[in-house]
Amino acid sequence: MGLVSALCVTQTIANEPYQASERAIRIAQENLLIDTHIDVPYRLNDDWEDVTVATERGDFDYPRAVAGGLNVPFMSIYIPAQLEQTPGASKQLAHQLIDGMEALAYRAPHKFALAASPDQVVQQQQRGVISIALGMENGSPIEGDLNNLYTFYNRGIRYITLAHSLSNHISDSSYDIRKQWGGLSPFGKTLVAEMNKLGVMVDISHVSDDAFWQVLEISKVPVIASHSSLRRYTPGFERNMSDEMIKGLADNGGIIMINFGSSFVTQQANRYRAMLKRKADAIIEQYGEESAEAKQALAEMEAKNPYPFATLDQVLDHIDHVVDLVGIDYVGIGSDYDGVGDSLPVGLKDVSTYPNLVEGLLQRNYSEADIKKILGQNFMRVWREVEEYAAKH
CATH class of the missing domain: 1.10.286 (GTP Cyclohydrolase I; Chain A, domain 1)
Structure with a gap:
């Protein structure tokens, strides 16, 4: 291995300067807290640990989730982009990762349960069980066949991130300079409409700008950005969303879930x-x-x-800007825990630290009612609207 490829990031982590108040801890513990993007399935596939108990590695385990007040981790069924080049490989991995989450819930039913609807989330919150919801990061397992969409819906997938780091058969990627489709592919346009009818949320994180606007033209329901932040603070980084896109998302009724990764924040x-x-x-x-x-x-x-680690305050700047731009109803949490390596901000290093985020919001004079919206109510509103449309169509 050459010196350039072996070069690693030197990380000097400052002492955590954040201390959540009892009020912040109470708000996190008592209210529905949803994080729409946590990469536990692929983490365990690559380096298995028993996350039903405290783990030595990673950003998520059951004790830390309980400490942070997390009720609903949307576990990312992440499919590397290059797998699309091998027929069947994407679909195979997707089913294996879903199997892993089913096994997790089966092994610890007093701690975890799968959730495929907002009503299940509420019921499981009331009985003190963490709901494992599923989102597919990269739509390549659909393989151009709507029957696969129905299969994955039946297995619990409730959102699909249309593409990932490379353009695929559905959509161009924000990272891919080829932009082979000029946005969505013809099948991608069909898929978005079918996802609406079935009740699968359309996730526009990772897609190109043209694909984003085409999704808004097609979708009859609110769409989500499951783990994106703001281009205002990272000029030229297409993976994040511009102010114009956030306004379009809000007009659609959708929601941006803020990514905590430092490279998304500063x-x-x-x-x-x-x-x-x-x-x-x-x-x-x-x-x-x-x-x-x-x-x-x-x-x-x-x-x-x-x-140069970001800070909790810089994450809060992203939330503030969305609220100032379009209002309190269009922002939530999509941390990307276990998906951004060791780049997490000071103050938000793992799932136990959501009370720090709440404390920061309190210090910025957010009301408890507004904080509840950010923690989970905004996303639940979108999820219910998607379900209601599907029930009619």
């Missing part, structure tokens, strides 16, 4: 890896890739450029 973190690579390339060009001088210079460069 420009400095967003550009960190590119900056580090430029410095590393210059060092290697000067000394040669495998030289002792290059190794020493790279180590010194990393030590002098620690990863």
Whole structure:
């Protein structure tokens, strides 16, 4: 492995300066708290641990979820984009990851239960069980066949992120410069309409701007951005949403769920890896890739450029801006825990820290009624509207 590919991020994590008040803890514990994007299934597929008890690794386990007040983690059935190149591979992995979540609920029924509707979420909250809901991150397992959509709906999938890091047979990706479809593919347009009829939420995180606007033209129900933040704070980062897109989402009745990953939150973190690579390339060009001088210079460069973690306050800035732009009814939480590696902000390092977010909202003079909307009521409103439309169609 060359020095550039082996280069790792040096992370100096500051002492957590946030301390939630009893009031913040109470609000998190007593009210419905939904996080629409947690990558536990793929984490366990890659590195299994028993998350029904405290774990050494990762951002989620049962004790920490309870401590944070988390009621509904939408577990991401994440499918790597490159699997679409192998027929059947995406669908196979999706079923395996869903199997894992079913097994988790089966092994600890006093702690977890699967949830496929808002009513189930409420019932399970009342009996003190964490609801495992399912969202598919990357629609490649649909494989151009609506029968697969129906199969995954029957297995509990309640939202689909249309694409991921590469364009697929459904949609262009925000990360893919090819933009092969100019937005949605013909099948993608059919799929969005069918998802509306079936009751599967359309997730526009990861798709290109053109695909986003085409989804809004087609969808008869509110759509979601399950784990996105604001382009205002990360200029040029298409993966995040522009002010114009957020206004369009609100006009649609939809909701943006704020991603906690530092690279989604601040420009400095967003550009960190590119900056580090430029410095590393210059060092290697000067000394040669495998030289002792290059190794020493790279180590010194990393030590002098620690990863610029975002802060809880900067995450709150994203929430504030959505509220100022379109109102309190169109924002929620889509942390991307277990999906953004070690890049989480100071104050929001795992699922036990939602009370810190609540404390920050209180300090910014949000009412308890508004905080309840951000924690879960806004998303439940969208989910119910999607269900109600499907019941009629």
